[in-house]
Amino acid sequence: MSCRLAALFLLATILPAAAETPAKQLFGAVEAPAPLAARSIGSYARGCLAGAALLPVNGPTWQVMRLSRNRNWGNPVLVGFLERLAAKAPAVGWNGLLVGDMSQPRGGPMSSGHASHQIGLDADIWLTPMPKRELTYDERERVSAVSMLAPNTLSVDPKKFSDRQFNIIRLAAKQPEVERIFVNRAIKKALCEGATGDRGWLSKVRPWWGHDFHFHIRLACPRNSPTCKPQVDPPSGDGCGAELQSWYAPPPPKPTKPSKPKPPPPEITLKDLPPECSQVLVAK
Ligand SMILES: [Zn+2]
Numbered sequence: 208m209s210c211r212l213a214a215l216f217l218l219a220t221i222l223p224a225a226a227e228t229p230a231k232q233l234f235g236a237v238e239a240p241a242p243l244a245a246r247s248i249g250s251y252a253r254g255c256l257a258g259a260a261l262l263p264v265n266g267p268t269w270q271v272m273r274l275s276r277n278r279n280w281g282n283p284v285l286v287g288f289l290e291r292l293a294a295k296a297p298a299v300g301w302n303g304l305l306v307g308d309m310s311q312p313r314g315g316p317m318s319s320g321h322a323s324h325q326i327g328l329d330a331d332i333w334l335t336p337m338p339k340r341e342l343t344y345d346e347r348e349r350v351s352a353v354s355m356l357a358p359n360t361l362s363v364d365p366k367k368f369s370d371r372q373f374n375i376i377r378l379a380a381k382q383p384e385v386e387r388i389f390v391n392r393a394i395k396k397a398l399c400e401g402a403t404g405d406r407g408w409l410s411k412v413r414p415w416w417g418h419d420f421h422f423h424i425r426l427a428c429p430r431n432s433p434t435c436k437p438q439v440d441p442p443s444g445d446g447c448g449a450e451l452q453s454w455y456a457p458p459p460p461k462p463t464k465p466s467k468p469k470p471p472p473p474e475i476t477l478k479d480l481p482p483e484c485s486q487v488l489v490a491k
Pocket of ligand 1: 321324329330331422423
């Protein structure tokens with residue numbers, strides 16, 4: 208049986224049963240990448256990854272954290288990018304980078320932690336520099352990341368968020384492959400207040416919930432991925448005015464009459480992902 212026929216046969220037999228299974232269970236269960244041409248398929252929060260490359264758990268200037276999650280996979284473009292960024296980190300005062308979640312071996316939705324990170328173009332980088340020694344497997348599981356926020360969460364804690372953190376985020380944002388960087392609103396505020404000279408890079412740095420322990424790098428759809436769905440451009444400008452203010456707006460008042468709780472959104476299944484992702488899931 209040809210490879211293609213075998214894949215179709217597998218699809219026909221496996222997928223009816225898999226159709227209703229949450230896609231995060233299917234993609235979370237696969238331990239190796241799809242042996243197909245490398246490409247990111249679909250959108251950052253609805254897609255998958257073929258031909259993933261592995262970021263080695265140790266490099267000269269990086270270490271991967273939480274190895275049990277098996278999420279240090281990405282489009283080879285992302286892996287190459289992270290290796291180059293890590294090599295530049297010592298120039299801005301970092302011994303190296305601690306790399307958090309990238310993607311699962313075949314991308315797709317994850318059982319915990321993220322809505323995006325599905326197509327091998329997202330990576331979380333800890334805001335704590337890499338120590339000088341190699342961390343053990345156990346330490347990489349257990350060491351807690353450090354929040355950069357002051358206790359009131361409105362600003363950063365200057366004892367934790369210093370020039371070093373500022374400089375690594377700016378360095379990442381200035382790389383042409385980077386389309387977005389997500390940080391907590393208080394970190395965006397600190398960047399807005401601290402930026403001098405060129406402020407163009409600030410438009411890529413977007414406030415988002417969480418992201419006070421790490422920053423999130425998102426690369427643009429690379430050339431190797433014709434079915435990668437790009438995001439719309441961020442609004443022009445540095446985002447330090449009304450947009451940042453909107454993250455500090457008081458929450459809307461609670462309705463006086465209790466409303467019915469909303470049902471949880473339905474789980475993403477294979478039919479919600481690009482059809483190519485069903486092939487990626489079963490490719491051998
Ligand atoms: Zn992230």
